[in-house]
Amino acid sequence: MKRVTLILLTFFLFGGWTHGSNNPLIFAYYFLATSTYGFAQANYAQDIADAQAIGIDGFVVGAGGWTTGGQSFYKTWMTALFAAAAAAANNSDGTKFKVFVSAEVGGGATGIYPADVKDMVNSFKGTVPAGGTGPSNTNYYWYQGLPMLTTSRGELGQ
Numbered sequence: 001m002k003r004v005t006l007i008l009l010t011f012f013l014f015g016g017w018t019h020g021s022n023n024p025l026i027f028a029y030y031f032l033a034t035s036t037y038g039f040a041q042a043n044y045a046q047d048i049a050d051a052q053a054i055g056i057d058g059f060v061v062g063a064g065g066w067t068t069g070g071q072s073f074y075k076t077w078m079t080a081l082f083a084a085a086a087a088a089a090n091n092s093d094g095t096k097f098k099v100f101v102s103a104e105v106g107g108g109a110t111g112i113y114p115a116d117v118k119d120m121v122n123s124f125k126g127t128v129p130a131g132g133t134g135p136s137n138t139n140y141y142w143y144q145g146l147p148m149l150t151t152s153r154g155e156l157g158q
Helices: 041-053 073-087 114-124
Strands: 011-018 024-031 058-063 098-103 141-143 149-151
Touching: 024 041, 024 098, 041 073, 058 073, 073 098, 073 114, 098 114, 098 141, 114 149
Parallel strands: 024 058, 058 098, 098 149
Antiparallel strands: 011 024
């Protein structure tokens, strides 16, 4: 069995987030800095295909850095991941693969600042989907009219 870095040790099952039926969406935590195959769009596309093959609807993408402190490669990687999500085949239920950001704040020497978190979301959120919940035109996941965002510590950074 191949190593799957989409980190299946944590699944997010959100009872209120559904496909429009009673089936909850399944999001896997995906740490951006540990891509299984590499950091190009084609590599992320393979991780997405692997996730879809086991029934995952989307990724909660953990980013431990952004542009502050010379870590602009995180934004480059995130751009490639969103491009891969947009190009991906639909999930088995016919819906688009969904992605949203989890800012890893508070750790490391450089940290993530509020402006970084804002840029993470604004760079990829797209436009609110019809009905307010679901993937946007960029595959970013929205819930009740707002783009989803989680942080590792419940705060927006230093």
